[in-house]
Amino acid sequence: MSELSVNEAIDRIYASLKADNQDLDENIAVLKVAMADEGVKEAVFEPTKLAQNNRQGRKLMQAYFRKKGVSVSFSNA
Template sequence: MVSEPTVEDARNRIYESLHADNADIDVHIATLKAALTRAGLKEVTFDPARLVQNNRSGRKLLQAYFRQRGVTVKFYAS
C-alpha cells in the first residue's frame, strides 16, 4: 500500500516547485489540501526564508493564490 503524502511532504514539494518556476504547483497544492484534510488541519505554515520571493508582496501573492485553491497559508515569524 502506498502511503499518502504528509503535510510536511506536500509542503516540501511546494518549496521545490516554487524554486522550479512553479512547476506543477497546482498539483502540489491539491496534494497539500488533501494532506491537511487527512490531518484535520485548516492551514499550513511556510518558512518565508525558503520562498523564492521573501518579501511582503511575494508572501501576499502566495497567500492569495493558495486561498483561491482552498488552502490558508501562514508564515513562521522571522
C-alpha cells in the first residue's frame, strides 16, 4: 500500500465519519503515520464536513483522537 499524505488521510476520515465510523480506527492510524512522515503536529479538520458540527461533537472527536495519539483542531472555514 502506498503512503498517503495528511490531506488524503483526513479525506479518508471524513469518509469514515459519513459511513457511521466504518474503519475509523484504521484511518486514524494511517493519519498518525502520515503526520509523522510529514512532521505535522496537528490534524486540521473543517467543521462543515463533520457529521456533528457542534461544540459537543467537536470536543468528542478531539477527545477520541487524542486517545489515539492524534492532536486535532478545526479550521475557521
